[in-house]
Amino acid sequence: MSANASAQSQQLNSVATQDVIGQNVTSVSQLSDVRPTDWAFTALQSLVERYGCIAGYPDRTFRGKQATSRYEFAAGLNACLDKINEIISAGLADKVSKEDLATLRKLQEEFAAELATLRGRVDALDAKVTKLEAQQFSTTTKLDGQVIVTVSASGSGTDNLLTPNGTLSGNSGKANTTVISRVRLNLNTSFTGEDLLLTRLEAGNGGASVSNSLDAANNIFRGFTGFKNSSVFDYSEAGNNFTLGRLRYDFPVGKDARVTLGAVMSLNDHLDHNSFANDESVDFSTRLFINNPLILPVNDGAGAAIAWNINGGAFSVRAGYVAANANSPTSSVAAASPNGRINQGLFGDSYQGTFELEFAPKNGEDEKPFAVRLQYTRASVNNLDYNTGGLNLEWAFNKAIALFGHYGFGNISNRGTAIATALPTYINAGATGDSLSPQTWSTGFAFPDLFKEGAMAAIAVGQPLIESKVGNATQTNVELFYRFPVSSNISITPDLQFIFNPNNNSGNSTITVGTLRTVFTF
Template sequence: MTKLFWNVLKVSPVIAATFLSANSVIAAEVNEEQASTFAQLSKEANNIGQVTSVSQFSDVQPTDWAFQALQSLVERYRCIAGYPNGTYRGSRAMTRYEFAAGLNACLDRVNELIATATPDLVNKQDLATLQRLQEEFSAELATLRGRVDALEARTAELEANQFSTTTKLKGEAIFSVSQAFGGKQADITDGNGDNDDLNSNATFSNRVRLSLESSFMGTDTLQTRLEAKNIVENDAVTGTNMTRLGYDGVTTAGNSVRIDKLNYAFNFGEKIRVKIDAVGAELNENVNVFNPDFRSSASGALSRYGRFSPIYRQAGDGAGITVDISPSDKFTLSAAYLATGRNDAADPSDGEGVFDGSNTIFGQLAFKPNKAFNIGLAYARTYQTANDVNLFGSTGTTLANNPCSDAKTEADNYGLQFTFNPNAKITLGGWVGYTTANVLTGDTSRDANMFYWGTTLGIKDFGREGNTLGLIFGQPPRITDSTKNISNTDSNATSYHAEALYKMKISDNILITPGLLVIINPEHNDSNDTIYVGTLRTTFSF
């Protein structure tokens, strides 16, 4: 209040003199009132301990003189903004710190009026009232101002040391211990059982990602993600892509750093979101895949197939544009055109580039009639150039991914996905997909049909709050029928994908996930031994 006194003296000696005189009378009244109160509460004071003011014992009631006095000041000088009619609403009791915050606002407002010497100067009665209120709530005001000073100091420190005013840095590191084991490697040829023994060692590997996310308008995001990893794919020792992990891969020379993603997303109106990928485009990153508990490579399923339907792997690691339109809360329409291949879109050679190289046209309609149920219908038209055929992004059998023996291929992919939440802790999900592939060179009458399905169950807070139990079961892509001489048909048997995992939340930044993957009849061949993959994944995020 020192500032208030000096400003009063500078502006009006008459007001200052009057104020000081009134203050002496008020101070005597306050001392008399405090003496009476101390006499009444002497026993309680001995038990509770010494306090600055007896009034600290209770909240401020609407009937208290202080409450009514501040209400009058607020409505007269509009100290507290936020009420449309400018009145001070207060039908409930306030804590003394809430009251002190309002009082502090009025003190600042009065100081401002006096300092500017406006005609609306505070009268002497209001000055006296403010002085009495300040003395009554001196402890709370001191605490409040101390907290504000600490907050301002902390804010200044953060501003001085912040990474950027427009960019946030996010990081993620995975430590993975894993081993595949079983009898023999999977055989994709004649299934005569003469394939090699499955000799695999336990591995300890890692993946690190640093993402720079910049915003220039508040609703847009420019993402630049750096990645380094050395997680060798299991198919090298098991003979089948069905055993691959959902986060595997090796950057050049192992753990070398590369730009993994570069994209820019922005709103085009209130209901349209546009994302442009320069590199690292993935459908599963741009649209809903209806598998919220297991879609993430860092915190979702351990396996590659368990993360989401293979229809979202039709275009990977390329460049293009994705548009999401949400006309209402119940419907979302997604459309995308992506040139696949890390460098194909930037290659001006014949048969490459944005439109002449491998590409995917994708569309999806998502319907969410209520909070519990969500369903999506997806279609993808895929074109893949010769020696670049991989229809399902290395999920399913080798034959299903490349049914046309590396010939130029086009495919129509149809998918149905859903998520169902019977309650807040249980999530049921699943997908089913059908693909027809046609050869575009040589005998163009050749074609093949593929089918796959999967189901998922996630149980949150299982065993402990924050933990999740996950179960995944399904059939990876397989060829159901094909024309003569296009390839062998995966008709010997049916492979089954079974996965169990348990996500343990150690803290907000550490997640440990042990799990077991079981592939029955690998490569859809019942002559192959069952293969197991045990994994312990630890994810650090910051």
């Protein structure tokens, strides 16, 4: 049966739609349930063996005696008519015998009603396809989206920062209950079936999480998204107007490599992945547990990334580069920075380049239950130079429990100025030297499919910034959640977090944040 006739058969027969058209048969006797006593058997046998115009099914059956099989038989007959018409149109009429033409006429008369119904249904299907093509959004682009809505409440006391002379200064009071929302619309365009042009639009209600509300200090320490903003929800702060959240093009290079070029991209789409702590819509909300703050100090901007799975094996190499001010051709003075003029552009401040080596062997089920990633980042943020390393680990002991975590270490140095002058909000009074040697870590356990398939519970603890020159204590974060899938498109996640010694200050009260997160996908 030709491809068109096969599609027609599948539209006519609900049983046949469950079969996959197989190889061409060379003899009608291979179609086991067509009885030789039927007069059509000889006719079908002659046409199949002479012109090869009917395809069989993997189980070698034709279902010739079932009521619906007359329509299926008519589809095969129609295919043979098309085949012989092609032969005649090609000027090869002498290749078709008069006996075969007479057989075709007789078969047409016998199955006239089925042929008429078949062609009517095909015409209706063609009309629907034409309408769909005329009204569809795009032949190359698919739209998907995500909506996050959270209700967040907090119990907290004072929130203090160190002043340059070493005294405490801050705000007191409790954060009010808030509603935070974010909407993302992704336009996924493919031109070859293997590439992807991602255009993302996103907006929100401008909601801010607890640490934003309590700490209004300038974010001098831009690189440490996990320190000052360690309790910031990764989906907060989206403004009321739609902005361009992603504009990048991914394409394969050879068999095992993939390259990304982007005017607006984020390196955490390509680096520092973790199966249990990497996505604010399905697991942890706060930035400390989503990514290593020392490995991704800039993260967002214009740049490129490459991923190479070496020979399809256990080792993968990834690298990425972004510049946050790539659209600015001139230098500028950061309003809140004592570090003076900032050189911008594609290769200027702020920028980061990151390299990652992953080892993730597959098991017998073609899964990767264990993965370890070694990382290195070279970056510049507000004239502060970052040289940092990291480790990202995940290990699923079995289907029900997994361990995950990351560790970061390195050096942050100021160009010719004391680090205390560059970061007066955070550095202890009297601190000397022009560099820091920070560390960061987090670890936790995840429990996939807990109580329900698709659900997950997890708990994690971590310290965003360990450095004796910053504050008089070390901030510690704890977060736990349980994601419950209501359906394939809706999930609800209760989340609880505790922040001890916020901003590395023992004078700050512990912050407790309870959140109910609802996520819709479409």
